[in-house]
Amino acid sequence: MEFLINLILLLFLAAVTIGIIGVRNLFAVVVLGGAYSFLMATLLIAMDAVDVGMTEAAVGAGVSTVLLLSALHLTNTEEAPAKHSNVLPIALSLLTGAVLVYGTWDLPRYGEADTAVNSYVGDEYLARSIPETTIPNVVTSVLATYRGYDTLGETAVIFTAGIGVLMLLKGRRRKEDEDEEEERS
Amino acid sequence: MEGLNELAFVLGGVNHWITVFLIMAGLYIIVSRSNMIKKLVGLSIFQTSVYLLYVSPGKIIGGTAPIIIANAPDQMYSNPLPHVLILTAIVVGVATLALGLALVVRINEAYGSIEEDEVYSGEDWN
Amino acid sequence: MRGHLILRVVSKILIPFLLLFALYVQFHGDFGPGGGFQAGVIVAAAFVLYALIFGLRATQKIISPALLEVAVPLGVLIYAGVGVYTWLMGGNFLDYNMIDSHDPSHGQHLGVLLVEAGVLLTVSSTMLLIFYTFAGRGR
Numbered sequence: 001m002e003f004l005i006n007l008i009l010l011l012f013l014a015a016v017t018i019g020i021i022g023v024r025n026l027f028a029v030v031v032l033g034g035a036y037s038f039l040m041a042t043l044l045i046a047m048d049a050v051d052v053g054m055t056e057a058a059v060g061a062g063v064s065t066v067l068l069l070s071a072l073h074l075t076n077t078e079e080a081p082a083k084h085s086n087v088l089p090i091a092l093s094l095l096t097g098a099v100l101v102y103g104t105w106d107l108p109r110y111g112e113a114d115t116a117v118n119s120y121v122g123d124e125y126l127a128r129s130i131p132e133t134t135i136p137n138v139v140t141s142v143l144a145t146y147r148g149y150d151t152l153g154e155t156a157v158i159f160t161a162g163i164g165v166l167m168l169l170k171g172r173r174r175k176e177d178e179d180e181e182e183e184r185s
Numbered sequence: 186m187e188g189l190n191e192l193a194f195v196l197g198g199v200n201h202w203i204t205v206f207l208i209m210a211g212l213y214i215i216v217s218r219s220n221m222i223k224k225l226v227g228l229s230i231f232q233t234s235v236y237l238l239y240v241s242p243g244k245i246i247g248g249t250a251p252i253i254i255a256n257a258p259d260q261m262y263s264n265p266l267p268h269v270l271i272l273t274a275i276v277v278g279v280a281t282l283a284l285g286l287a288l289v290v291r292i293n294e295a296y297g298s299i300e301e302d303e304v305y306s307g308e309d310w311n
Numbered sequence: 312m313r314g315h316l317i318l319r320v321v322s323k324i325l326i327p328f329l330l331l332f333a334l335y336v337q338f339h340g341d342f343g344p345g346g347g348f349q350a351g352v353i354v355a356a357a358f359v360l361y362a363l364i365f366g367l368r369a370t371q372k373i374i375s376p377a378l379l380e381v382a383v384p385l386g387v388l389i390y391a392g393v394g395v396y397t398w399l400m401g402g403n404f405l406d407y408n409m410i411d412s413h414d415p416s417h418g419q420h421l422g423v424l425l426v427e428a429g430v431l432l433t434v435s436s437t438m439l440l441i442f443y444t445f446a447g448r449g450r
Contacts, residue, residue: 010199017206020214036230036233076299101202126251168284
C-alpha cells in the first residue's frame with residue numbers, strides 16, 4: 001500500500017513536470033509549479049519526512065509562488081517562441097539521464113532497512129536523541145543540537161540572500177537616467 | 186519466481202527513475218529555454234529532484250516518521266539525517282530563487298526584456 | 312481589493328489563526344513536526360495574505376520595513392549569541408548543556424528554544440522583506 005501511494009504520486013509529479021515543459025504562458029507555469037510543490041510535499045510525507053513535507057508545502061507552494069508571481073507582475077507573462085533547435089538540449093539531457101540511470105543500478109531499492117544509508121549515523125541519532133537531549137522529534141534535535149553549526153550557517157545564508165535582494169531592488173528606479181539615454185540615442 | 190524478483194527490482198527503483206527524469210526535465214528547461222523566469226522554474230525542478238534523491242533511500246517500509254514514541258521500543262523509524270539535510274536545502278533554495286528573481290527584475294528594467302536572446306543581441310557592452 | 316467583501320471578511324478571520332498555528336508549529340517543534348523554519352514561513356505567509364487583501368501600505372503600517380531590517384540580523388545574532396554564551400560558560404560553541412549548570416536536559420531545551428527563536432525571526436522577516444521589496448517596486 002505504501003509503495004502504491006508512492007508510485008501514483010511519482011507518476012503525477014512526472015505528468016506535472018511534462019506540463020511545465022510544454023506550457024508557454026508563464027502564469028500557467030507558476031501555477032503548475034505550485035501544484036508540483038504540493039505533490040512533492042505529499043510525496044515527502046508519504047516517505048515519512050514530515051518536517052520536510054511541511055516546509056516544502058509552506059516554502060515551495062507558498063512563498064516561491066508568491067515571489068514568482070510578483071516577479072511576473074514586474075516583467076512579462078508570455079514566453080517568446082523558441083528560436084533555436086531543440087536537438088542539442090534534448091541530446092544533452094538524454095545523455096545525462098543515461099549516465100544517471102546507469103548510476104542508480106547499484107543504489108538500494110526503495111524501502112530497504114539494511115542499507116549503508118540507514119545503518120550508521122542515522123541509527124546513532126535515533127538512539128541518542130532521547131538520552132542526550134530528551135527531545136522526541138529527532139529531526140529537530142539533529143537540526144538544532146547535533147548539527148547546530150549547519151543551521152547557523154544556513155540562517156546566515158538566508159540573511160545574506162535578504163541583503164542581496166535589498167541591494168538589488170531597494171530604492172527608486174532611475175527613471176530620469178533612462179529618459180536621458182533615450183534622448184541621446 | 187525469477188521474473189517476480191526482476192519486477193521487484195525494477196519497481197523498487199522507481200523513485201530513482203523518476204528522480205532522474207526530473208533532473209533531465211530541469212536540465213532541459215535550463216538549457217533550451219531563453220526566458221529567464223522559465224529557467225528559474227527549471228532550476229527549482231532540478232533542485233526538488235535532489236530532495237527526492239536524498240529522502241527516498243532513508244525511507245524504511247514499515248517504519249514511521251522519526252519522532253520517538255514513548256513505550257514502543259520495537260518501533261522502526263525512517264532515517265532522520267536526510268530529512269535534516271533537505272530541510273536546510275529547501276529554505277536555502279527559496280533564498281536563492283528570490284535572489285535570482287531580483288536579478289531578473291533588474292535585467293528587465295535595464296534591457297526591457299527577460300529573453301536571453303534579446304538581452305544578448307542589440308546591446309553595445311559599455 | 313475594495314469590493315471583495317467575502318475575501319476581506321474571511322481573511323480577517325483566518326489571519327489570527329494562521330499566526331496562532333505558526334506559534335504552535337514553533338513551540339511544538341520539539342515534539343512534533345515543525346520548528347523555526349516552518350513557523351517563520353507561516354508567519355510571513357499570514358502577512359503576505361494581509362498585504363494581498365488590504366494593500367501593501369496598510370501592511371507596512373503594522374510592520375515597517377525598517378523594523379524588518381533590524382529583525383533580519385537580530386535573528387542571526389541571537390543564534391550566534393547562544394553559541395558565544397556557551398563558550399563563556401566553559402563549553403564548546405553551541406554546547407547547550409552549559410546553559411543550565413544543574414540539569415543538562417533543561418539546558419538543551421532552553422538552547423533549542425532560543426536557537427529556534429533566532430531562526431524564526433530571521434526567516435520570517437527575510438521572507439516578508441523580500442516580498443515588500445518585490446511588491447513595492449511597482450511597474
